[in-house]
Amino acid sequence: MLKKLTAVLFVLSNSILFGQECDYNLTGKVVDFHDNSRLAGAIVYLRGVEKGIRSDEDGNYSLDGLCKGQFELIVSHPACDPVFLTIEIQGDTVKDLILEHHVEELDEVQLLGETVKNKMNTAQEQQLTTAVIERYSSATLGDALKEIGGVTGLSTGANIVKPTIHGLNGSRVLMLNDGVRMQDMEWGEEHAPNIDINAAGSISVIKGASALQYGGDAIGGVIVLDQTFRTAQDTLYGKTIVNGMTNGRGGNISTELTKVFDEGWFLKGQASYKRLGDREAPDYVLSNTGIEETGLSIRFGKKNFSWGWDAWYSYYDADIAILRASHIGNIDDLIRSINSGQPQVIEPFTYDISNPRQEVTHHLGKLNIYKRFEGTGKWNLRYDFQNNRRFEYDLRLGEVRDIPAIDLELQTHTINTDFLWDANSTIQVRTGLLGRYQNNFANPDTGVRRLIPDYDKYDLGIFAIGEYRFSEQWLLEAGARYDLTRIDALKYYRTSRWVERGYDQDFSEFVVEDFGNQLLTNPVFDYHNFSGTAGLHYKVNGTVDFRFNYTLAQRAPNPSELFSDGLHHSAARLELGDLRIGSETSHKIALSYQRSFNSWSFLVEPYANFISDFILLEPTGTEFTIRGAFPLWTYRQTNARLLGADLAAFVNWTPEWKTEHRFSIVKGKDTETNIALINIPAANITNKITFEKSEWKNLRTGLESLYVFRQNEYPPDITVFSPEQQQEVLLEINTPPEPYHLLKFYADVEFELGSRTRLGVGVTVDNLLNTNYRDYLNRLRYFADDLGRNIILQLNLKY
Amino acid sequence: MVSAIKSLKTIITLATGILIIACGNDDEIPEIVNEEEVITTVNLTLTPQGGGTSIIVQSQDLDGDGPNPPVISVSGNLTSFTTYEGSILILNETENPAENITEEVEEEDEEHQFFYTSTGSIENIVYNDMDSDGNPVGLSFLLTTGEPGSATLAVTLRHEPVKPNDGSLTNAGGETDIAQTFNITVD
Numbered sequence: 010m011l012k013k014l015t016a017v018l019f020v021l022s023n024s025i026l027f028g029q030e031c032d033y034n035l036t037g038k039v040v041d042f043h044d045n046s047r048l049a050g051a052i053v054y055l056r057g058v059e060k061g062i063r064s065d066e067d068g069n070y071s072l073d074g075l076c077k078g079q080f081e082l083i084v085s086h087p088a089c090d091p092v093f094l095t096i097e098i099q100g101d102t103v104k105d106l107i108l109e110h111h112v113e114e115l116d117e118v119q120l121l122g123e124t125v126k127n128k129m130n131t132a133q134e135q136q137l138t139t140a141v142i143e144r145y146s147s148a149t150l151g152d153a154l155k156e157i158g159g160v161t162g163l164s165t166g167a168n169i170v171k172p173t174i175h176g177l178n179g180s181r182v183l184m185l186n187d188g189v190r191m192q193d194m195e196w197g198e199e200h201a202p203n204i205d206i207n208a209a210g211s212i213s214v215i216k217g218a219s220a221l222q223y224g225g226d227a228i229g230g231v232i233v234l235d236q237t238f239r240t241a242q243d244t245l246y247g248k249t250i251v252n253g254m255t256n257g258r259g260g261n262i263s264t265e266l267t268k269v270f271d272e273g274w275f276l277k278g279q280a281s282y283k284r285l286g287d288r289e290a291p292d293y294v295l296s297n298t299g300i301e302e303t304g305l306s307i308r309f310g311k312k313n314f315s316w317g318w319d320a321w322y323s324y325y326d327a328d329i330a331i332l333r334a335s336h337i338g339n340i341d342d343l344i345r346s347i348n349s350g351q352p353q354v355i356e357p358f359t360y361d362i363s364n365p366r367q368e369v370t371h372h373l374g375k376l377n378i379y380k381r382f383e384g385t386g387k388w389n390l391r392y393d394f395q396n397n398r399r400f401e402y403d404l405r406l407g408e409v410r411d412i413p414a415i416d417l418e419l420q421t422h423t424i425n426t427d428f429l430w431d432a433n434s435t436i437q438v439r440t441g442l443l444g445r446y447q448n449n450f451a452n453p454d455t456g457v458r459r460l461i462p463d464y465d466k467y468d469l470g471i472f473a474i475g476e477y478r479f480s481e482q483w484l485l486e487a488g489a490r491y492d493l494t495r496i497d498a499l500k501y502y503r504t505s506r507w508v509e510r511g512y513d514q515d516f517s518e519f520v521v522e523d524f525g526n527q528l529l530t531n532p533v534f535d536y537h538n539f540s541g542t543a544g545l546h547y548k549v550n551g552t553v554d555f556r557f558n559y560t561l562a563q564r565a566p567n568p569s570e571l572f573s574d575g576l577h578h579s580a581a582r583l584e585l586g587d588l589r590i591g592s593e594t595s596h597k598i599a600l601s602y603q604r605s606f607n608s609w610s611f612l613v614e615p616y617a618n619f620i621s622d623f624i625l626l627e628p629t630g631t632e633f634t635i636r637g638a639f640p641l642w643t644y645r646q647t648n649a650r651l652l653g654a655d656l657a658a659f660v661n662w663t664p665e666w667k668t669e670h671r672f673s674i675v676k677g678k679d680t681e682t683n684i685a686l687i688n689i690p691a692a693n694i695t696n697k698i699t700f701e702k703s704e705w706k707n708l709r710t711g712l713e714s715l716y717v718f719r720q721n722e723y724p725p726d727i728t729v730f731s732p733e734q735q736q737e738v739l740l741e742i743n744t745p746p747e748p749y750h751l752l753k754f755y756a757d758v759e760f761e762l763g764s765r766t767r768l769g770v771g772v773t774v775d776n777l778l779n780t781n782y783r784d785y786l787n788r789l790r791y792f793a794d795d796l797g798r799n800i801i802l803q804l805n806l807k808y
Numbered sequence: 809m810v811s812a813i814k815s816l817k818t819i820i821t822l823a824t825g826i827l828i829i830a831c832g833n834d835d836e837i838p839e840i841v842n843e844e845e846v847i848t849t850v851n852l853t854l855t856p857q858g859g860g861t862s863i864i865v866q867s868q869d870l871d872g873d874g875p876n877p878p879v880i881s882v883s884g885n886l887t888s889f890t891t892y893e894g895s896i897l898i899l900n901e902t903e904n905p906a907e908n909i910t911e912e913v914e915e916e917d918e919e920h921q922f923f924y925t926s927t928g929s930i931e932n933i934v935y936n937d938m939d940s941d942g943n944p945v946g947l948s949f950l951l952t953t954g955e956p957g958s959a960t961l962a963v964t965l966r967h968e969p970v971k972p973n974d975g976s977l978t979n980a981g982g983e984t985d986i987a988q989t990f991n992i993t994v995d
Contacts, residue, residue, distance in 0.1 A: 338984035342984070353981075451838070453841045456844050458843060459841065463836075463838045501841070504871075505876050521837075526871065529837070632877070634877075635850060635869045635872075635878055635987075635988060636984055732989045735927075735989055
């Protein structure tokens with residue numbers, strides 16, 4: 010009330026002071042930039058005069074009682090970025106206002122199931138909506154991402170899933186968590202993203218490195234997790250999701266609450282907790298596969314049209330049990346496991362999380378400031394700090410039983426700034442700078458020689474990207490980026506390893522001190538990486554959407570590729586990096602063609618990725634120790650080629666019945682040796698039939714069939730000497746498992762409990778037929794079958 | 809103007825200070841890790857019952873998990889149709905003086921067991937000791953040779969095996985500390 014009074018007084022005082030004629034009108038309509046559709050509910054606000062109105066159902070607005078003069082006009086809409094205009098009032102004025110629609114709104118008319126385009130204009134990109142994310146609330150981020158064509162997961166059991174885009178993962182997939190590039194030791198095959206899926210509002214996947222503003226090294230792609238935010242004033246809203254599941258006999262709870270105050274102040278809190286016991290395959294308990302996961306985040310700030318800031322803190326902790334049967338002593342144990350087809354350890358179900366296990370903790374703090382400059386654009390400044398701690402507990406005995414075998418602490422400080430020139434509706438340019446400092450500390454208290462050494466890493470990046478909309482249908486996009494990476498490590502090498510690798514010849518200058526059987530070395534490397542992108546987008550609304558994109562990307566080797574040196578006890582393998590490894594360079598061409606008809610549409614996305622100096626890790630032989638023989642995995646560089654396509658089609662048979670069809674294939678080849686690349690996802694086909702009727706309590710139900718072909722292209726198996734058998738034996742370490750078919754069913758309904766309160770009740774059944782299967786990209790496939798049937802019951806309360 | 813330069817200087821000094829603090833642990837030398845409980849050497853002594861020359865069978869791997877394979881040596885051939893009294897010694901020779909790990913095994917004998925398997929001209933190997941629960945340990949054993957010919961002798965040390973067990977590695981479980989196989993000739 011007081012506010013209104015002040016406003017009235019202000020207006021009055023204005024009129025009194027100037028005493029001029031103030032009875033002019035400003036009228037017009039608010040339309041969408043893309044299709045000229047009228048936008049209802051847009052707020053048209055005249056700054057200085059402090060007058061505003063909401064557009065009506067036909068998008069019309071009208072402001073009266075205006076004086077002559079120049080004013081700043083702010084136009085906003087819940088689904089659009091606000092627009093700032095200067096307007097001259099000389100008499101009654103008619104002005105149509107154009108807004109560019111955000112994707113959120115398009116979700117409801119989307120053509121391809123639950124995914125829709127966003128973020129980049131010319132790259133292949135798809136998005137997961139909040140509804141899909143909620144359905145995966147009790148699973149992992151990697152599981153949810155598999156809904157997107159061309160995205161699979163490299164997993165270590167059911168709890169650790171690394172997203173794989175177009176056959177590539179790890180350091181080639183950049184995870185962007187609300188603008189912050191995750192620094193969570195993504196280099197390890199058994200390191201899952203340290204992200205709680207429940208904290209994400211929407212998730213986009215850009216299949217390629219074209220999103221240069223995030224980094225130039227995302228040869229696989231970029232996963233962007235965003236917050237969805239309603240900027241309505243003075244509201245309090247939230248949601249709570251509870252899941253219970255049969256496989257693992259546990260569940261999770263996730264809750265979030267947002268309060269928006271006056272003048273753009275907001276506060277949001279989110280918390281989740283998950284607890285599962287041993288998971289089960291159809292025929293046996295997968296002993297020691299439970300998980301305990303906690304996520305917390307708090308965010309507050311002030312968001313206005315012209316400026317704003319926000320601070321965010323997020324905490325993630327996961328204690329993940331690793332299948333007991335996967336801990337093997339030496340190569341004979343591995344041969345036995347592969348040959349027997351049964352896990353070597355099966356115990357009764359328990360909630361206990363025992364060794365081997367890993368415990369990861371991630372702290373993330375971020376401060377972001379933005380300011381809009383009238384008629385120019387928007388400036389952003391961001392600082393973030395991340396602390397990632399990883400403990401890996403092996404089956405150790407005696408006094409060291411409870412001491413981890415791996416204990417790493419990774420700390421990262423990043424500062425970046427960018428400026429977006431968006432005043433011109435045909436040309437937009439964004440430029441930015443990035444600086445990053447990272448320190449890794451490998452705790453010697455483990456009593457185990459470090460797999461990853463202590464290091465300092467410095468990054469400096471600069472980029473510019475622009476887009477030019479040269480007609481209603483056509484858009485051109487181009488960008489360039491330069492990154493400098495310096496890595497400065499302090500590492501102990503075994504003298505015998507240093508000599509065996511030939512480092513005594515090539516890198517003798519790195520040696521700091523000789524301890525007899527170990528050498529302290531100080532390798533320092535600089536990498537200069539250039540990346541660039543260019544693309545075209547052609548769109549006729551509602552019928553054709555065509556995208557072409559070329560991207561050059563370079564990636565510096567990660568610490569694991571350079572320095573790995575030691576026995577990975579839990580995997581019973583020796584991993585060896587190589588100091589000679591340099592940056593890899595990718596040239597990727599991607600096309601996307603989407604055609605929509607009245608009741609159906611299809612999407613074709615072929616791509617080709619040529620990578621020179623591709624870094625890969627593969628089994629190469631055996632090393633002998635007193636404990637027996639161990640398979641040796643080494644990193645090497647080669648030239649590689651990845652060819653693939655993602656296809657999708659969507660049919661509306663009736664308003665309620667729909668079907669969705671997806672097919673993905675990728676072929677990877679080492680072009681130097683003409684041998685298939687390791688760990689390339691097998692072709693897969695998904696068919697889904699859904700029935701949705703909003704009159705029946707918003708019923709949504711579907712049956713999904715996933716068929717995964719056998720990967721027929723893989724590197725040859727290796728022969729190893731078995732000390733136990735005293736002969737060379739074939740170790741089928743690369744042979745992929747048989748194809749499999751899984752069915753999944755889900756149904757959910759929603760009840761109105763009050764004007765703003767809704768309760769959703771849903772049931773999901775994974776692996777409906779309780780099929781026995783093993784997946785090529787599950788690192789535990791040698792030891793046990795994958796998960797059996799899982800029935801998940803979900804309650805989703807929104808208020 | 810002067811004050812502006814002054815404050816600029818202050819800012820630069822502060823910023824540099826922060827940077828130095830942030831990157832301060834730059835040259836800190838990491839502590840060396842000398843792995844404990846490393847077994848570098850397995851040494852079997854086989855003495856013929858009733859006297860004669862002892863045969864020493866040894867596997868030594870001084871660089872542990874490093875690239876060099878264990879060096880295996882057998883001091884001579886066994887005699888056919890003879891029973892040998894066997895004893896085993898395990899050492900960590902990365903330390904100076906070498907650490908005798910056999911003593912640790914003796915102290916925790918309920919948690920350890922050696923397994924001996926053979927092929928060819930070795931007739932049998934039987935345990936010649938017991939832990940406090942009356943189960944075999946394998947620190948001493950009896951080995952009987954058969955016809956002249958070649959033979960293999962495999963030695964496995966398991967940590968925390970199931971005890972008692974049926975004598976097979978699969979049934980015993982536990983963690984492998986040693987797994988070495990020796991080629992032996994029986995005259």
